[in-house]
Amino acid sequence: MDHLPTGWLSLANGKPHTFFPHPSFHRSLQNRKKLPISFDGESEVDLPINLTPPHNLHQVVPTRLRKKENGKILAGPFIAILSSDHRYPFSGNHYNFRDIIKMGKKMGVTVYVTTPKYLSQTGDVVKGYLLDSRSKRIKWVPAILPRPNVIYNRIPSRKAEKQVSVQAVLKQIKHSSTPIFNPHYFDKWTLHKQLSSDENCAKYLPATMRIDQESVLKTLLASHNSIMLKPIEGKAGIGMMKVTKKPAGYECIIQTLREKKRYNLATISDVWRVISPHLQRRAYIGQQYIPLAHYGNCPFDVRMLCQKNMNGEWGLTGVGIRVAGEKSITTHVPMGGRIESAAKVFTSVFGDQEAKKLRDKLERIGITIAKTIEKKQGYPLGEMSMDIGLESNGRPWFFEANAKPMKFDEPNIREKSLRRLIQYCLYLSEKAKKNQETRA
Structure with a gap:
């Protein structure tokens, strides 16, 4: 063409x-x-x-x-960011949507925001929202637009995505000729089961079990002095817990957005009694605690962004570091963590020679895991972020992946990620058109 x-x-x-x-x-x-x-x-x-x-x-x-x-x-193509209808005019991270639309404009592509309510309607046009380029603040202009050639799913919550009406629209899109990518959130337990069945990925996984009864907690603590309990559908470290063996019993730390509660408990049954209310509200996994490498006397882990490029191939877009806050049991920024440069931290902790080798190794691991997740999930993915832990000797461990990554604050990663996103949408549009021509 x-x-x-x-x-x-x-x-x-x-x-x-x-x-x-x-x-x-x-x-x-x-x-x-x-x-x-x-x-x-x-x-x-x-x-x-x-x-x-x-x-x-x-x-x-x-x-x-x-x-x-x-x-x-x-x-064309016309790219639609799919959000939800819960707020006026739509939910989601408007700053992120603005940045995507601006990058599309730089590349000569129209990107707009729409919702399941509008996509469910038939016809060759759809209601959507354009960014008002005249306004200094983020302002949306409703418009009637050509139906999208590619749909980027950014429905902002699992609750919204699970609604019957939304699922019906996602099913409708799936059976149409319009490509959509990242159609669902991941959950930690499903990911663990999928990756543990692949020999190239299993070696990077901490011991993990579904915590649904006291006997499972007891089994995990029999093998590990310290474990992390994580909501299967959690985010940003909210609701995570840490249980550690002590000479006189167990220490349990429960982390919420507002506070961290510390309990000294005598028996596993006491631990179960304290954590049970949380497990009744949502499902949890228990995971072997990994002693992380330290930077500036604080543990850190790695955030990696993997995306598909203009050829539809997985690549590593960027690597960031999140350093844990004081007394925090995780490195998440909402929990007091901070952002650092990967190059600076790797060089400081592991030395010049090892820093380059480590980054190359992380790239190989990230691409391998991304390909495996996409294959096991059974639907198209275009991007994902990953949390990788590093021990002081540089040994990597995979913690989790996110199908709808939060934006990276590092400017170089942000710019590259936006460009790759539009490039991948262009690839999908071209591929869909060729498929249509072949069928015709």
Whole structure:
């Protein structure tokens, strides 16, 4: 498919109205008044060409044009960020959505936000929200837009995603020709079972059990002096607990967003009595405690972001460090942790030579685990973040993966992650169009 001019489209009720080519293409189009453009690869619309750059860019959307093998000119792709309807105009991290949309604009691609309610409706247009480029603060403009060529699932909570109406829409998308990636959240127990069945991944997993009765807790503590208890569907370290053997019994630390409670208990039955109320509210796993390497007298672990690239291949986008806060049992920033540079920490802790080797090793591990998770989950994934623990000798341990990563605050990782996200969406759109042409 040959590349044609990029530019802007003005829309009226979701339909293309006028094409404004980028100034660099004016010469090649100066003798043409109209351009036949297709959105679905079939029907065409003769769009007027306006060589005068649009005065108000907020009234138009960026687009790419490509010529198909059958000679038709295709506009797009249009990328939809799928959020939920719980707040007006929609839920989710609006700062993240803004950044994605801005990167799309830089790359000549329209990205908009929509919700299951709107995607459930039939037709070749959909209601969505565009970022108001005139506003200094984040402001959303409702618009009728072409249906998306690619859907990026950012429904912001498991509760919202599990709703019957939302599941119906996700099922509808799955059986359509529109690619969607990262359609579901992960859970820690399922991930552990999937990875433990793969010999290339199992060696990086701490001993892990589903904690659903006292005898399981007793078994795990018989083999390990200290264990971590983690909500299977938890996030940000909220609700995590640590149980440690002591000469006179057990110490149990329970971490919530507001406080950390410490208990000194005589028996395992006492431990079970204290943790049971938490286990009744949600499911937990118990995991062998890994003594982490320290930086500045505080334990740290590694956050890795793996994404697919413009060729649909997994790669490592970036590595960050999270250093635990004082008295915290985890490194999560909401729990008092802080961000540090991976290069600085690795060099300080392991030395110059080992730092490079370690990063290369982490990249291999991350890509191996990402490929395995995608294969075992059985649906397309485009990105995931991972928590990796390192012992003082550099031995790596896989803790968890997140199907809907929080944004990385490191500027270089953030920029690269946004660009890769749009590149992967372009890849998916191209692949879907080729599949449609093959079937036709």
